[in-house]
Amino acid sequence: MGKKLLLLALLSCLTLGSLQAQNSFEEEEQIVIRNDGEATYFEYRVNGILKEIKVVPGVGPAYYLVPKGEGGDLIRVGESTVLIPKWVIFTW
DSSP, X not given: OHHHHHHHHHXXXXXXXXXXXXXXXXXXXXXXXXXXSSEEEEEEEEXXXXXXXXXXXXXXXXXXEEEETTTTXXXXXXXXXXXXXXXXXXXX
């Protein structure tokens, strides 16, 4: 009985430790949507760091702004460079 209890305790500690290690590596993704009347901005952040901004103007095609280096400058690109899930939930 004592060996079984010890084995069960050891296994539960191992699985708990692996779950905690797995959760520490997960990335927190955040999307903030803003609208200023002329365009809609979708800010994609991972762990609080800005990865890209999708700009959807009222007239014309959408484009992306991505950070250039550490200076905080943004450059314009035609396609998304970030591999963040962007599923369409519904459209009408």
